[in-house]
Structures are given as C-alpha cells and as structure tokens.
Amino acid sequence: MKTNKKIIQITAGRGPNECSFVVAKVLKVFLKEIAPEAIEYTILNKVDGYENGTIQSVTILLEGMELEQFLKGWLGTILWIGTSIFRKNHKRKNWFIAIFELTNNAITEINEREFQFQTMRSSGAGGQHVNKVSSAVRATYPLFGISTTVMDTRSQHQNKKIAIARLKAKCIQFQLEKLSKDAKNEWTNHLNIERGNPIRIFKGSNFKRDKNAKTFKKQRSKLKNDLRKLI
Secondary structure: OOOEEEEEEEEOOOOOHHHHHHHHHHHHHHHHHHHHHOOEEEEEEEEEOOOOOOEEEEEEEEEEOOHHHHHOOOOEEEEEEOOOOOOOOOOOOEEEEEEEEEOOOOOOOOOHHHOEEEEEOOOOOOHHHHHHOOOEEEEEEOOOOEEEEEOOOOOHHHHHHHHHHHHHHHHHHHHHHHHHHHHHOOHHHHHOOOOOOOOEEEEOOOOEEOOOOOOOHHHHHHHHHHHHHHO
C-alpha cells in the first residue's frame, strides 16, 4: 500500500482568543489520535495566539498508509462548547475553528540518480596526504540548485556516501521550508470557517468529545476488518 502525504492546517481564522485556545487543544487531541494509526507528522508552521498557550494556526505535513480515511473524521469545522477562560462574564458558549487540507505541490521524491558529483582535493588539516589526493566530494541536486561538499574522511567513497545523505537532508529541508512559506500565504482559509454542521464537537474544560458528532471510526474499523479477511 502506498504511503500518502498530505498537508493540513488547523486554524482559528479571525476568531477571538477563545478560538486560538481551541486550536491548541485540538492539536493535542489530533496528535494523540494519529499515534496508534502509524501516521508520521512534521510541524511546518505555527502561529501563536495572543494569549499564552494559544495557537492561531498550525500547518502539519502528514505521512501514512490510511491517511485519507483517517482525515475524513477531522477535515471540516470543529466546535467547542464551553465558557471563555479569558472573559469570565462572556455569554457566548460556541467557538468554531476549522481544519483544511492545503494544496501539496512542493513535496517531490528525491531521485539520487539525478545527483551530480565532483571530486576535488581536500583543504585544511590532514597533512600532505589530504592535499595530494582528490578525496573531497561535492554533490549537487540540479532540480533545486542545492549542493554540499564533504571532506570528512580520506576516503573518496566514504565522503560520497556522506555527501548523498547530507544532500538528501538538505533537499527535504528545502521543501519543508517552501511548504511553510506557502502555508503562510494561504490566509484565505482563515476567512472561510463554516459555522454549523461540525465534523467534531468538544465540550467543557476537559475537552471531552461529543459522541453525537460525525465520526468515521466505525467505518475505519470495518474497513480494516474487511481487509484482514481478504489477506
């Protein structure tokens, strides 16, 4: 089964501090639920709220086998029914945030076959042997215009292995930074929080989930059981 990659944003929109409080709480619940699903995550961007412990928006890169099915129980409007912790006499009880899927155009597979290598003499400490032998390796990924030079050892072969690993890491970081930048520009999501028909409802200071909200947990369990029968 192919691993899926998706980017989501949990956002308070232009809601008040209470909504940013809900985002922080929902993030904790979300990360707790993905743990048993074998879904890996990377926080790409996080915008803190004005109050301590609150989050205005957070953008997350997710990777997992059953990711699409799992997200069906999360994408949409989230409602918290509770009393404001910032305004004691405030009468409002319903606070809305949303979880959107962002366009994922920046993540591409890194193809080692497209790496270009150049050998050169090492510089610095190491004596005459280092200066006379072309043991240093420069690795470049033309698609991103990223390169790295390694002269850690006297072995050209070993330096090449290290260069490949470092270049891969730099390419991944490059893509994550681009995603983070793109996410910051998707502020339209902050304006489109739909109130009503929430995908999930939480209640009270303990953030207990309302079981009457939409849920796909039973459908996921049934799907898993059906797949086991087929194997």
